[in-house]
Amino acid sequence: MTTPTAQTGHVRPNYMLIWLWLFIMTIGEVLLAFELPVSRNLKLILLLILAIWKAMLVAMFFMHLKFERWRLRLIFIVPIPLAIILVTTVIMEKLR
Amino acid sequence: MTHATQTLDQMRPPTLAEPGSGVYSNKLGMWIFLASDVMFFTALIGSYIILRFGMTDAWAQPGAVLNVPLTGFNTFLLICSSVSMVKAYAAIADGKKYFLRKVPGKRLQDGGLKFWLLVTIICGAGFVGVQLIEYFKLVHEGFTPAGYREGSLLAEHAAANGLKYGAGVAGMYGSTFFTMTGFHGFHVTCGVISMLYLYFTKVLPEKYSASDYRGIEVIGLYWHFVDLVWIILFTIVYLI
Numbered sequence: 510m511t512t513p514t515a516q517t518g519h520v521r522p523n524y525m526l527i528w529l530w531l532f533i534m535t536i537g538e539v540l541l542a543f544e545l546p547v548s549r550n551l552k553l554i555l556l557l558i559l560a561i562w563k564a565m566l567v568a569m570f571f572m573h574l575k576f577e578r579w580r581l582r583l584i585f586i587v588p589i590p591l592a593i594i595l596v597t598t599v600i601m602e603k604l605r
Numbered sequence: 606m607t608h609a610t611q612t613l614d615q616m617r618p619p620t621l622a623e624p625g626s627g628v629y630s631n632k633l634g635m636w637i638f639l640a641s642d643v644m645f646f647t648a649l650i651g652s653y654i655i656l657r658f659g660m661t662d663a664w665a666q667p668g669a670v671l672n673v674p675l676t677g678f679n680t681f682l683l684i685c686s687s688v689s690m691v692k693a694y695a696a697i698a699d700g701k702k703y704f705l706r707k708v709p710g711k712r713l714q715d716g717g718l719k720f721w722l723l724v725t726i727i728c729g730a731g732f733v734g735v736q737l738i739e740y741f742k743l744v745h746e747g748f749t750p751a752g753y754r755e756g757s758l759l760a761e762h763a764a765a766n767g768l769k770y771g772a773g774v775a776g777m778y779g780s781t782f783f784t785m786t787g788f789h790g791f792h793v794t795c796g797v798i799s800m801l802y803l804y805f806t807k808v809l810p811e812k813y814s815a816s817d818y819r820g821i822e823v824i825g826l827y828w829h830f831v832d833l834v835w836i837i838l839f840t841i842v843y844l845i
Contacts, residue, residue: 519616528688542844560840571691571829576616584636592647
């Protein structure tokens with residue numbers, strides 16, 4: 510037999526662990542940019558992935574987007590595809 | 606008989622939400638402002654990518670002109686300020702208005718809102734200070750918003766090795782660098798001033814409580830966004 514839960518909710522994330530991840534990834538970025546012998550294109554892709562990953566960690570856990578309603582998340586998310594379209598179309602125009 | 610665990614919602618909003626939007630108006634306003642700021646920085650970053658995409662070989666190589674270790678330290682400073690900001694938020698959500706308090710059985714004292722927000726302000730001001738030092742050093746070496754100053758050491762290096770220093774587009778390099786980092790620095794400065802204002806008018810007089818800490822959450826959103834933008838800028842401007 511189970512008794513109903515009076516109140517359930519979100520538990521606060523471990524902020525120090527996220528800080529540690531951000532710190533390690535920043536060091537990784539600098540090492541990747543200057544020390545590791547990888548091709549320029551691969552380096553570019555890896556650096557962008559790391560930057561987006563770090564930005565996502567900040568947005569999701571420090572800005573608490575992970576715990577927000579979807580309608581609020583949309584306010585922040587909608588400009589991003591618009592921005593990607595803007596940059597892509599201008600690059601495509603330049604390539605023609 | 607088993608009992609379901611009862612957990613408290615630690616991410617509850619700091620005040621009652623407005624009907625309709627589901628969040629209180631200050632927070633909604635900040636999110637709309639941040640959405641507009643996303644577009645603003647996207648325009649800057651997008652223009653930079655397009656310019657670099659068109660002249661890949663002519664741009665200065667990473668680390669040739671810019672001081673990456675110094676900026677790496679600055680990035681670390683801003684990440685630290687972001688975590689101290691979220692600790693300030695967590696502290697006031699738990700009703701910890703104090704600066705530091707001794708906790709029985711623990712060596713380190715427990716930080717409250719006053720402590721963590723002060724750490725954030727110091728780290729933010731430190732970031733602006735280091736950025737100013739970086740600007741002064743760059744201008745002194747001959748890297749200005751108009752490009753490499755004639756007769757400077759950098760101009761000589763660029764003349765000798767145009768591929769490494771991007772001699773052909775030095776003006777564009779300088780203007781895009783100072784515009785992007787300058788606007789970001791302006792955002793950080795505004796954040797530090799706003800936090801100082803909150804610190805002296807609301808935090809020190811203990812006007813925030815566990816039931817209402819809207820100002821801390823709203824300035825926190827702004828501050829984390831500034832950190833987020835720098836994470837992207839650091840990679841695109843300094844490392845690529």
